[in-house]
Amino acid sequence: MTHGPQELQSDGHLVLKSxxxxxxxxxxxxxxxxALLDSTVVNVxxxxxxxxxxxDMAGLQWTINAYTLTLAGLILLGGSLGDRYGRRSVFLIGTVWFAVASALCGLAPNIEFLIGARALQGIGGALLTPGSLAIIQASFVRGDRPRAVGAWSGLGGVAAAIGPLLGGGLVQTVGWRWAFLINLPxxxxxxxxxxxxxxxxRDEQAAGRFDVLGSVLAALxxxxxxxxxxQEGAPVPLIAGLALGAAFVVTEIRRSPDALVPVGIFRNHVFTAVNVVTLIMYAxxxxxxxxLVVQLRVVSGFxxxxxxxxxxxxxILMLLLSAKAGEVAKRYGPRWPMTIGILVAGAGFLWMSTIGFGASYPLQVLPAVTVFGLGLSAxxxxxxxxxxxxxxxxxAGTASGVNNAVARTGSLLAVAAVPPMVGLVGDAFREPAVFxxxxxxxxxxxxxxxxxxxLITVLTIRSNVLAADED
Structure with a gap:
């Protein structure tokens, strides 16, 4: 197909407004x-x-975490595959894989089958998710990238947040299986x-062998x-997982520069710091x-x-404000928009703690999710x-993969650790007072x-980091 004079710059990159x-x-x-939609649509x-x-409660946790586990464990490999063999090609393969796995989820005859199909879904997500952001970074001119990322973040955030709304409508009308089957069209x-x-x-400089050992160690x-x-009373898998995690770090250091995660990418302390922030924030x-959605249904009676x-x-807030937040960060630096946004989102979580029996939507739920949305958008x-x-x-693909893996890992570990920590085990979702x-x-x-x-953001993120990217 032909392209108009405003579509492509001399360096071959696209203009966002074309x-x-x-x-x-x-x-x-x-x-x-x-991938984002499916991570939330299932909750309702x-x-x-x-x-x-x-x-039981563990089955519900695994329904969420089987997906997050393979997504987090393999997303680094997905980014590397895209850099090596073509981001568009791997993105397409991931999308088709995800659709097939979604169909299997919708047809699940028991919880074990569903958990297995969710794990397959995560593999598809690991292929398509880093590719989406890497395509943006590689396709658009530098000056348009912050705005494109802002639009990607905002519209992607809408998909994540609208998931419970879509899931609720599907569950109440045609049944929970359509929470998965809706992915196909x-x-x-x-x-x-x-x-x-x-x-x-693609990365034209990519060479060497794939770090299969690193991928296996990360997933295990x-x-x-x-x-x-x-699982209560299961210290051996936990200890083994920690040991394998240490082995993964050692392996990556020794295999550089052919490692799944090139060690040199972490020499930039801002990159390292922003990934630590991502880990805790997404946890x-x-x-x-x-x-939250289970609380509204089981306890508040929604x-x-x-x-x-x-x-x-x-x-709505993510749709309206995220692109503008990208522009603000480009002009003034990311430190304060991130810091303020994270704190405002945390205030929304505090407000959510007041949601309980007989909760009022306009007085408790609406203000809490609005404050959270404002913070998240920023x-x-x-x-x-x-x-x-x-x-x-x-x-680009590797950096995107690292950040996505960090985000999913934070969510994965927190969903595994926090419910048992606060007493949500066994049949807790069937006992409103306990939940x-x-x-x-x-x-x-x-x-x-x-x-x-x-706190980590304000202490470690430079204000001029995005301006430096344009130089």
Missing amino acids: ARGRWVLLATVLGSGL ALPDLGRELDA FALIVVLVTLRHVPES ALAGITYGLI AMGVVFFL SATAAGMAMLPTS AVAPLTATVLATADERY DAGFRLAMLISAGMMVVSA
Whole structure:
């Protein structure tokens, strides 16, 4: 196809406002949105699928964590595959894989089958998620990247936040299985748009062998730690997971520069710091997304649709404000937008701790999710832009993969560790009083994690890091 004079710059990069630029943004947003949507749409269906498939609290945790586990464990490999063989190609393979696994989830006859299918879904997500952001970084001119990342963050955040709303409507009308089957038509759109409009890109300097050992160690380490945290009285898997994690670090250092995670990428202390912030911030958010909708349904008595609609203000705010937050970060630096945004989101978690029996939507739920949405809108785009700005362009896929792996790992470990810590075990989701007490404490813990994230941000993130990226 031909391209207008405003679409491509002399260096071959796209302009965001061009027609093709908008198509590329649509494909990447919708593709990554599938993975984000599925990470939240399932939450509202948990009580229903738990009852139908006769699952306990651990089964519900594994329904969430089987997906997050393979996503976090393999997303680094997904980024590396894209850098080596083509980000567009790997993105397409991941989208198709994700769609097939979604169909298996929707057909699951028991909780064990569902957990296995969710693990397969995570593999698809690991292939498509880093590719979506790497395509943006490699496709657009430098000056448009912060704005493109802001739009990607905002629209992607909408997908994550709108998940409970969509899931609630599906659960209440056609059943929980459609929370998975709904992915199929969206995946088809992503494939068609990508084939027609998205340019191929890769790291032309990539060479050497793939770090298969590193990939295996990372996945096994996360699996052992997660199992040890979820299952009571299982110290051996936890210890084994920690040991495998240490072995992963040693292996990556020894295999550099052919490591799954090039050690040199962490020489930039801002890149390292922003990933620590990501780990803690997404750990807190993972707990909230896992427990809030269940709290509204089990304790507050909301219907599936009403519980899903509770997060709608967050969706709207992410859509309206995230791109602007990217512009603010580009002009003034990411430190203060991130710091303030994280603290405001933490204040929303504190407010959520007041949601209990007979909770009023306008007095308790709406203010809490609105404050959370304001904070999230301010923080996510600057955080993502900072991750990409502090890594070489040739490592776009790897940097994206690292940050996504860190985010999913934070959520994975927190969803595994916090519920048992606050007493949410066994059949807790069938006992409203028990669930309510655990939920309130979990929200306080999540708010505390956000304070820690904000403190690290203000102490370590430079204000001029995005300006340096344009030089």
